[in-house]
Amino acid sequence: MDRSTERALKASVREEVASRLRAGQASPSAVEALIREVVGQVAFEQGEPLSLYELESLAGGIVDDFLRYGPLQPLLDDPAVTEIMVNGGGVDEADPALPFRAPVVYVERAGLIEHRPDIVFDDADHVRRIINKIAEQAGMRCDETHAMGCAMLPGGRARATYVVPPISPDGPALNVRTFSDGMLSMEDLLGVGALSAAMADFLCAAVQARCPIVISGGTGSGKTTLLGALSGFIPAGERVITIEDTPELRLQTAHVERMQTREANVEGEGAVGMRELVALSLRRRPDRIIVGECRGAEAYDMLQAMQTDHPGSMTTIHANDPSNALSRLRTMVGYADGDLSREVIAQQIAESLQGGLIVHVERMRDGTRKVTSVVSVDPLPEGSMVIPRAELFAYDVEGIDANGWVVGAWRPCGVQPQGIKARMRVAGIPFDPAWFFGS
Incomplete structure (x- = not known):
């Protein structure tokens, strides 16, 4: 059966099934x-x-279209797949004479x-139907006036971002980042070679001593994963x-209350921003x-929390290195108050982060x-x-x-952080100078 015949059959079956289902609700089975x-009938x-x-x-394939996420379902079911990218395709509306791009x-x-190449969509409308389903499940709209969005799949198992025309001139495009059901511990990160044993011991002690921590890195570098692993050492x-x-964080501590921002509804009302939630959480x-x-601007409120009654607070930030993280913090604090x-x-x-850490993570060329x-x-x-600031550990x-x-190899830089040492002493956490020396 060639692709054109398959597409025609699918269209006929979808139309017939949809017409029969309009009469009322039906169970998935x-x-x-x-x-x-x-x-069989068609x-x-x-x-x-x-x-x-x-x-x-x-x-x-049609069952997956109606009940799940179409051609993407096998990828969502594969625990080894961490991100799915669907590049838009279809007919260029500005020049319909151009050939179809799948x-x-x-x-x-x-x-x-x-x-x-084995994951095949029938056409651009097929991608659009999957995007519409994701948006509807999240209580969102996807049309020309709401041509982009970010939504969680039910159960929090994945986060989808999408763009459709006119924002995406090449046709609807979809990106889905999946989340592991399990939580990676510090032992797991050590097992996959994400950091050295001395670094792990030091970071765990810093969390217990309530040192403020900012985790920096690029997209997909593992910031959220490391934050989840460090949470396992919160008393x-x-x-x-x-x-x-x-809601991406998977924390390994029991007493957790989760709060989530909300976008405005179709009337432009009801939005709840990050800064409002930080203020409420205090x-x-x-x-x-x-x-x-x-x-x-929520960076300003987060720093205030670190500086006052909530030491040991943590966050992540997109940055190329620790110096860039501080530069970005300066910019974001400026958003809060231009004066x-x-x-x-x-x-x-400096007052908020003194005695604290900036931990930078990277995705290497080999994907680790x-x-x-x-x-x-x-x-x-x-x-x-x-x-x-003083670099305590570096990866060469x-x-x-x-x-x-x-x-490569991790290198302790031979510097003992006196502010963190003081925090550990007050908290009764042992401080080991050997962390910062040796091979």
């Missing part, structure tokens, strides 16, 4: 049974002699991107509030506040994620605008081996 019945009426394999394949699917597996008696745009008796990712001078902003950041730098933040000298890349794997 009833819908599946109806689809299998209609597939194939017979159109004179298409299909084998049992072809009938089953056709029916299975949607193309790529996936990320083990940190590397690969093409999946059981502490109350934690998490604030996110989409009144809900948290011991620590964890902001999934600081992107704007703040550069000197005041630097003072606020590693903690590549751990930096301590020191008090700001009077009259200075340069926030003092030595090259690429014959199999394409990154070869």
